[in-house]
Amino acid sequence: MQEISGYPDDIGMVEPTALVLVNGSPVEVSSLSVSRELSSSMPSQVASASGLTAATGSVSWAVGEDVQTRSAHPWDGNDFPPKPADEVVAFMGYGEAFVRQLTGSIDDSQGSAASGDVSSGLVDAIDKLNRPVSFPALLDWMPPRVDGEEYTRVGMQPVYITDRILRECGFNATPPQVNGCVFSAPHMGSAWPEVGDVYRASEQGFSTRSVLHVPTVWGVGLSSGDVLYEPDFSKASSNGRLNRTMQITVKVNPGQVSSGEAFVRAQWGGAYVSLSVTNLRTIRARLHNGSSVTTVCQLTDADVSDATVFTLRVLPDGSFTIFANTGKSTSGSASLPSAITGSDMDRVRVFVTHECGLLIGGTQVNFGSTSVFNAPQTARLTPPASWRQLHAFPRVESRNALDLLKEQAEAECAAMWIDEHGVFRWVNRTNLTGAGASARINALDDVLDIGWESSAAGVRSRVVLKSLESNISRSKMPNQMAWQAGGKSLEAGESSEEIVSPAGDADWVRVDEDLKVLPGDFFDFNRGRGTWGGGIASNDDGSQWATIGNSAFSVSMEKLADAVYKITTNAGSPPNGRTVELSTPDEDASTGVWKSKRNVNLPMLRAKGVVEWSDRETVGLHVGPQLAAVLEHDVGPWVQNPTDLQDLADWLSAQVFEPKPVLRNLSVIPDFRRQLGDVVWVEDRENLHIELKLLITKIDTTISAGSADQTIGGRILEARSLGTTNAQLDTHAGYRTNTGFDILWADATNAQLDTDPLGRG
Template sequence: MNAGDPALSSASAAGERYATHTTRLGGRDVSTQVESWSLERAYATDLPDAMRAFNGSTSAQLDVTVTGTGGRSAPALYGPWAPRSSGDVARPGQSVVAGWGINGGVVDAFRGTVRNRSAQSGTDLVRVSALDGAERVRQPAALPRPDGALSDRNGKWTGAASPVWVVDHLLRGAGIHTAPPPRAGSILYASLHGGAAANVGYLEGMNGDSGFWQKTDAPFESALEGGFSSPTTITYIPALLPVNRRSDGLWFEFWANTDANLFSEQTVRIQTEWLAGATPHYVAMDVNFTTAKLTAWSGTNIDPTKNQALQWTWDKLTTRGTFHIGWWFTWSTTGVPTLAPVITQAGSVMSPDFLSNGTFGTVPAAAGALYSVSFAVQNMRTECYQVSQMTAKPSNLAAATQDGTWKRTAALDMPVLPMRAIPAVSGSAWDVITEIARATLATAEFDSDGFFRWRNHTRWATVPTVPDVVVTSARELGSLTMTEEIDACRNHCTVKWSNWSRVEADGITEVQEYPSPVAIAAGATLTRTLLVDVDMYDPRAPKTAYSADTGSPNRLVIRAGSAASSATVAGAVEISVRRNGGAVTITMRNRSASTVYYHGVSLIALVHAARHDPVPSLWSARDTVSQSYYGVQVYEHDAKVWVQDTTSASTLAVALREAGVYPPPLLQSVEILPDPRIRLGDVVRVVDSTGAQLDTLAWVIGNKAQGSGGKITQTLTLRGTKANGVPKDSGLTPDPPTRPNAPLPT
């Protein structure tokens, strides 16, 4: 429920009430000019109206009619052709905040933006319609489509993403955050909010213990819990591949919580792979929360412990809690790396500790570029892994941790229903969020404070026992119609889902460009755009070719001259790759002091043959006892591409069956004494001792309030949380469906 002050709570319990409302347009209070208003919220559920389950999104709409003031009519002040000085208060896109209450106590009920306004000549009225925060998520839906989980032919890894991960990603694109967002210079960002996929960059692969997602003790929203016996390792390719000569610094960071299992070593290791010809160079950074040691290695051995090492000690790492870990990483002009850890322990007062710089004394790396970055987590929870390119080392709390630079405006339930692949989508981000909510039996909404909330099917799968509020026929109930119908019964529920367990990568698809050589002057940038099939998985940022592999796939060729025989150049050009639908943009920035030449590129992505395509599958759950009383009542739910494994499909099928196995009472429009604290999704206890003889709990799935002339009415749409039990038919002998001994038809 909405929080109310003591005066409002007392007023709600009182028998006599008078209405109060407030409306602000563009931050200006116009409450005294409001002639009438109406506010409606309801889930756009596609489940049967009578079923004890609900899903979908809600987009609240506020309609306000305002009058003029100061001797001027409303159309003259606020109409479409009104002067900007007065009319902008009601222009489309303008902010709207409305609240209402009783006996002087007011609760915010709506926060959104103006959708349209209309003014009729000869009247003193302007009608304004506004929609809630869903309007902020109307940008085109854009999702990454990595193939990293498909490279495992056994199908073990299903954690590339989840519906929650997708929703979180779409919200972030609209500036709605659940955790620190990508920085301006981010080249790799993985929220780890229910999926290993990168929000910025590319998921290359996963191995080790499968890990899983947790809300408990997550630093912000949800976190990856690493393997217990061995690390969970995720490999990424950044969206931009910096060079190790004349480059800016790199800031590696993540949030971690150590309150989990205390009986095994807790570590996080980052390993970077720098390609310079045929011999990679590795720089690794390790944080051991059990021993309070931070270690860095540099060298050509893929096993970092066999390379040159630097080490720091920070005793407070062994303290249980949440930490922000940062590594500042720079290269000298001769290829020697320098690293410095920065550690911040979360708490009411946070202050980063800047540990000393450590420089490797030997084994400089050859001129080259970053290619891959791995992130390995063992026995702890991590969130918001990020790599950013910066011109200067973070020097304070805000720069190191982003503290105070963002605001949390969304909360999501535990990530469930794992996915191996992220599908191609179309329409707006809100369209996709709505589709996912319906497919996975979840709900999506912006509440009256403008805060986005995502709730899984578990919100109604578990029958509540305690109400948020009680409404009775003795006082609150104005009218109530209660029905019970067989359409509310669904005792054979089938979920149609997309089976990805059989999907295997069979090879690669390649997109090439080999134009006439193009010069890139020192410090200059070259941009090329390639068209790709919209169904193609995202191509990786390619490696810079050296002399022996210039014709290989996944290579970008840079040479010292325009001749095909001129020497290849490594460590000079930064490469970044961005995809937008069917177009891939490659940006090359020459960080060297000499002109170089672009000779062409090959981009790749994995493909799977038709015999390995995902196939439509069905999972059914039934209840024979219910069928014996009500007959077979069938419901088929299409989860589309958002359910990709057997366990998830069976979970949803069982949830639907349990929601429809016996028909609950259907509560039609319920008019109550106005109570501004009631929210969508609240549990209401309905007690009617005058007519329907009802005492039951119900969910609020629709809430409409309207006011005019100092009076407010409120009508709820409710769904019962449980049925009236199993039929007994005590003392009854139901007649058979056909008359006994009836003659056969001729």
């Protein structure tokens, strides 16, 4: 339910009105309709969860005299009629209390030269989600970027994938990535960055545990972690020196006092600039010149208790300014050492004391001057009901973002939609169905009709979850075989091209892209490390390395896409009519090669991690009618922990093992503040003698000719009888005789019995 100042208590005394802004300017309307609904391929009894249908609207424009005289049409270059893709904000209200109903664009416009009527269709911002997204296969414990270093325990909750997809489409729960960004890690369920690379990551104080993320007001935030990143200067003119404006940004939970600290630190060797949050929620800009630390400026909690986003801006002349998203700021100055102004930044460190009460996210470092701290929050996410980590997630290559989000929402039985303000909303099944009621609708005063339906199609005999289980092989060295050729033979002048990518049930992590050609340094080859090419030249006299007397022999590898490579081997001109075989030599020419590595096919591609996916089934606890169909629900890789799978199967089976009527069309007195996901009580004491706890999954509202209509629908979460049923009377009567009733009802008036027929006995 939206909160609107001045919204009237008695709407019957005020005429409803509509307002539509097109590209920021008001345009008069004759009528306005807006429809919203949560859709799903699931049975109607659980259709409140998952799916996304665009909010749409239709508007008939009030054509004024100036337009009528020129006969409105789209070819005259005027602003009217509105054009497809024009930005639109639609309101409905009473008096001066307007309530936003849709933020989006003109979907289409049409008119009639004869009648002069002009109308348009409206649609929300769903088209922002119609774009391809790609990202590599990921693990919760990623192999190190540098061979032999520790695993980077970044963690990975399902909400991280949601947020990553949304950020690609311009929906941001934490500050968006800005120009000149060299590092960005939203920390929405993982320490994995969207810009830069991870050098080291673990829970603060526990080097063998993953960083810890917990719920925040914006979604999920870092609660315990010590993470070291390597910045990426490709978007900042390949320069990491503070010889131009640099900014550090962080998002912090509001109103918290903690016993520890958090900081984002840009480092140049032993020198650094940091934006920190202390134990009293004081926001500090600090400079370490290589030998000592200086607090250059700060904002106390009293100044910024309600602020959530802070940006530190540092100029080359040593000017420091901290900005808060509440409008507060503070400045100071210090002398920057030459290590910072004359050399490239080498690391970014993000730190939060273990579970001290501070929660941060949206960590970012960029070169440039932007008001990132004032960027609006355009996504609000709840953590998944399945709170445990994903151990792996498969590679995503040019998948439609909307399709991916629908797939995840369907798998988790979560709900998603774009609200009236254009903010993407993601609510897990537990939060959605467990929310308290925000209002009460009285059938006598507020309801014009109650339309319900119940269908056998919503009932299932049992629920079977189908999921993907990850089987992970990982190492600190590139010794996991990803792909190996079949041992081809090439004649002089011939070449072989192999397009290499993971099989459909496998993924590769941190592929060794540094292809080496044999013969060479056999140390790593003999130990089964690295990516290799090579071959031998053979004839009746035996074999020798293909490179001997053949400078034209070559092997190269080209990256076509993430985890997709083309490996090309050119036979060149082998001597003495020899044939090139793509393998290591046999014993005749095996100097330097261990016995276990002889007659091995080449080329070979290795990685630090290989994931093989296998199928898993989980059956729900609750059993329905045997004649009903089985509900097979495919959750793919989105839910992986066995306990979470069983919880989901049990929850889903509880929704479908018996018929559960839904309210399809509840015609109500319009309240423009109602929203999808609202929970309300619908009370009917006169006819149905029942009150229903309704989760609203559908709203249709229309204003025309000074009147308004609204229809809502949704899923019944709870039903309570307000009267006495025949079954209750039968149970109450039991085997009582007439004498028994005389004693039971002694001295009771008819009015008392009518009011409380079960009150005696």
